[in-house]
Amino acid sequence: MERDDGKTSDDRTRKKDTIPSSATDYLNPRYWDERFSEEEHYEWFKGYSHFRHLVLQRVVPGSSVLELGCGNSQLCDNMFEDGIADITCIDLSATAVERMRKRLSGKGYEGIKVLEADMLDLPFPDEQYDVVIEKGTMDVLLVDSGDPWNPHPTTVSKVMQMLREVHRVLKSDGVFISITFGQPHFRRPLFESPELSWSVEWSTFGDSFHYFFYTLKKGQRSATNDVVQDKKLEVPSISLFHEELEGEDYLFRTNIDDVDS
Template structure:
């Protein structure tokens, strides 16, 4: 079932691609997509950033994955001994199919719940680690000018971050795997509401995916944060690695 190239399995790409990028914000689109699609990995599979993950998650960590969809991220984590896992998705179709898949593979300890990441149903300080891969990027698909995103986009992203900050333990870690470059993500991550520090790493061939690490209770001065230098290569839309749906988020397409 796994396709390491990041392409859909048992589904033709034309069957799942939306008519416009703004459709990614429509829950009905995801229900329909997940009813047909068995597996898709946004922004590479676990093997590409496993070395980064294991620096910040250990077998004793309680982990919440946001927007699990039909990814195999939780299975990768479980295989590395991280068994206290909770996965959520807004789509009831994705949740039911994920439950059945995990049971069929013997991963009975992983909890899968239908939940909204903008209104998480967990108590304060519930998790050591919260992780999202491509889920936040969906909130930016109709953001307009990336340097000055729409008010609605800002509100959604800040709601998501507030919920993550709330459910993290005192010294918990938020991991965000994204196309979002530091100059676009930093205004959100560094908001004065949050007590976390912000750093990042990169992975990927030909161009970069970003791996952000936000450590709650460790906030540094603004000038000391996000200091890693990134030499961004030029992007060619014909690069092999861009032959996937991921590129939609790179180019910030909207309906205009």
């Protein structure tokens, strides 16, 4: 039986075996192939029920959706069940793709396509999708970024290549949704690069610890009201014993962004 955080009891038991010895293991394709060969399902940054209202405010039935780094998440299943039927999922791991195809096969999810592909070099034509969505996938690129205020140039280069590809495959009025631990003072310098013509807004979800839900609308430029938006940067003090921070999400997060600098 699945708990409301999107993780099953089996997921929680399996975490002991899948948590890597170093956060940089997340950059190793072999790590993911080995993990996905054993792990049936895991949701990064909460399950769909926690941010469903935010998705449905931005994605309507009939939208063509591309999910980056699907892994073994059930995000595509959940969106499909909400009437969003034209979904393409990609992952760099052939194991993840094979297992997701098998999981979805014959269960009424015919509108979901699952492909092996690299988000840094998307195999799709320009302006194909209404929505691109990722949950924790961009964060993987940042696990070895160093100082979050001044990330390594090689890391920035990879993230910007991803964002350029997302921008390219979005339709002229398309939307990019990024669900992450990353706070706006770390994400905005990347999202608001002059070469990317989209606006940047964000919401938060979660209980005493907040996750961030970014909405980037192509064809618009940000006229961000810093006074209003920056109020959302006030992150509550965190207890390491809080249930939301137990396990891998917290380990992953501590290697991406500092909460209070």
